[in-house]
Amino acid sequence: MKKIEAIIRPERVEQVRRALEELRYPGLTLTEVKGHGKQRGVRQQWRGKEFVAELLPKVKLEIATADEDAPMIVRAIVSAARTGEEGDGKVFVLPVDDAVRVRTGEGGDDAI
Amino acid sequence: MAGQVSAGDTAFVLAGAGLVMFMTPGLAMFYGGMVRQKNVLATLMQSFCIVGMVSVLWALVGYSLAFGPDCGHFIGSLAWAGLHGVGQAPNKDYAATIPHLAFMIFQCMFAVITPALITGAFAERMRFRGFVVFTVLWSVLVYAPIAHWVWGAGGWIRNLGALDFAGGTVVHISSGTAALAAALIIGRRRGYGDAVFASHNLPLTVLGAGILWFGWFGFNAASALAANGLACNAFVVTNLAASAAAMSWAAAEWVRHGKPTTLGAASGAVAGLVAITPASGFVAPLPALLIGALAGLVCYGAVQLKWRAGYDDALDVVGIHGAGGILGALATGVFASRLINPAGANGLVFGNPHLIATQAIAVGATVGYSFVVTVVLLKAVDVVMGLRVPEHQEETGLDMSQHSEAAYGF
Numbered sequence: 001m002k003k004i005e006a007i008i009r010p011e012r013v014e015q016v017r018r019a020l021e022e023l024r025y026p027g028l029t030l031t032e033v034k035g036h037g038k039q040r041g042v043r044q045q046w047r048g049k050e051f052v053a054e055l056l057p058k059v060k061l062e063i064a065t066a067d068e069d070a071p072m073i074v075r076a077i078v079s080a081a082r083t084g085e086e087g088d089g090k091v092f093v094l095p096v097d098d099a100v101r102v103r104t105g106e107g108g109d110d111a112i
Numbered sequence: 113m114a115g116q117v118s119a120g121d122t123a124f125v126l127a128g129a130g131l132v133m134f135m136t137p138g139l140a141m142f143y144g145g146m147v148r149q150k151n152v153l154a155t156l157m158q159s160f161c162i163v164g165m166v167s168v169l170w171a172l173v174g175y176s177l178a179f180g181p182d183c184g185h186f187i188g189s190l191a192w193a194g195l196h197g198v199g200q201a202p203n204k205d206y207a208a209t210i211p212h213l214a215f216m217i218f219q220c221m222f223a224v225i226t227p228a229l230i231t232g233a234f235a236e237r238m239r240f241r242g243f244v245v246f247t248v249l250w251s252v253l254v255y256a257p258i259a260h261w262v263w264g265a266g267g268w269i270r271n272l273g274a275l276d277f278a279g280g281t282v283v284h285i286s287s288g289t290a291a292l293a294a295a296l297i298i299g300r301r302r303g304y305g306d307a308v309f310a311s312h313n314l315p316l317t318v319l320g321a322g323i324l325w326f327g328w329f330g331f332n333a334a335s336a337l338a339a340n341g342l343a344c345n346a347f348v349v350t351n352l353a354a355s356a357a358a359m360s361w362a363a364a365e366w367v368r369h370g371k372p373t374t375l376g377a378a379s380g381a382v383a384g385l386v387a388i389t390p391a392s393g394f395v396a397p398l399p400a401l402l403i404g405a406l407a408g409l410v411c412y413g414a415v416q417l418k419w420r421a422g423y424d425d426a427l428d429v430v431g432i433h434g435a436g437g438i439l440g441a442l443a444t445g446v447f448a449s450r451l452i453n454p455a456g457a458n459g460l461v462f463g464n465p466h467l468i469a470t471q472a473i474a475v476g477a478t479v480g481y482s483f484v485v486t487v488v489l490l491k492a493v494d495v496v497m498g499l500r501v502p503e504h505q506e507e508t509g510l511d512m513s514q515h516s517e518a519a520y521g522f
Binding site: 046 | 308428
């Protein structure tokens with residue numbers, strides 16, 4: 001089992017969700033986060049004074065997948081979330097020891 | 113005496129009092145949206161509490177001191193303390209066609225909003241207890257005397273012939289000056305200069321600015337104390353000045369930074385409203401447009417000077433109310449016309465160079481008195497109970513440290 005953590009632009013969430021639905025992987029958890037990679041902050045203005053806001057709003061998606069499905073999901077997310085500009089984000093793949101479905105108590109791959 | 117009371121005038125002045133009252137919660141939101149989230153409730157609380165505190169104070173002593181029987185052209189007596197003698201019959205000295213109570217309650221709302229304006233200067237670092245004591249003292253020792261000088265029967269500035277239709281000196285210059293004193297005495301916020309403290313809720317600020325604009329129709333037009341042509345003039349020029357100033361401030365940003373901002377447009381509108389306040393019952397529409405356009409530019413410039421000067425007037429009370437009020441008072445000296453208001457005077461443009469000198473005297477006296485007394489009051493409060501919160505409370509935020517509250521549910 002793998003967990004995919006994808007940090008993407010907030011405005012790309014809908015595209016990514018549609019792509020995941022098509023792959024029959026609609027389940028996800030979304031957190032609103034802030035951060036930056038190499039992307040510079042954005043310039044803002046407050047009553048004539050300019051400043052740079054360095055922590056930018058992003059969205060983190062967490063998706064659990066079977067081992068063999070992870071590469072496909074990652075490709076779909078990357079493709080749907082990409083704009084080509086700096087700040088598009090990153091996707092990480094992490095190992096998962098186990099998962100349990102709360103409603104039924106099922107474990108393992110059946111729980112995803 | 114019933115025959116002398118005009119229903120139309122009374123209705124209008126009472127509605128005006130309601131509009132001006134609404135400006136204080138509006139101001140609360142204008143300021144509240146501009147501060148950081150951890151301080152929003154404390155900011156709102158200051159304005160909201162002022163409505164309560166000053167309303168009570170006004171009835172007990174404030175109104176009498178400001179408008180009561182004259183003592184030495186400096187202050188009113190306490191003959192009207194507790195609103196004794198202030199009833200349903202008109203008072204001929206102030207407004208012959210409305211009950212005295214209507215005039216009093218209208219003026220009450222001006223007394224309320226003036227100290228609320230000052231809170232913008234010491235936002236995000238003032239101790240609540242110190243704020244309460246300072247505000248009570250300021251209302252009695254600064255607002256009431258200045259109101260008496262400019263508007264009170266027997267007041268020396270009124271006797272000089274200075275013109276202030278709705279409170280350019282009494283409200284804006286007095287509070288703008290006090291704000292400068294407060295910013296200097298209380299000191300800069302921690303971290304000021306390293307970063308700009310970004311506003312946490314500009315939509316709230318814009319809502320507040322809209323409420324201020326709306327309420328200002330009461331502030332200026334109802335200062336005619338009658339539902340008449342003069343009130344209409346004030347209403348119209350108020351709208352024109354606000355509009356011109358919103359656009360000129362935004363234009364200044366557009367030129368200097370490449371983009372106009374919402375905060376700039378909202379701030380500009382307020383600057384225009386401030387500047388037209390003393391002039392609204394004396395100038396015609398076209399001069400009002402010019403006054404507004406200038407106010408947007410002058411106040412924008414005053415804010416830029418603040419960044420250079422280095423004092424921390426957190427929400428630009430000095431730049432908008434101080435500079436805007438002074439501009440408006442002097443512009444009244446230039447553009448006032450007897451054709452608009454026979455009870456006023458002519459200004460420079462209409463062949464009378466003396467009015468602008470009188471206006472300058474009124475400005476100077478207000479600035480001098482407000483600054484000195486405010487400094488004394490702040491120092492006194494600081495010695496007795498401390499003005500500023502300790503460093504760690506400023507870090508955590510005033511909402512938690514002063515009120516044990518969280519604004520948005522965490």
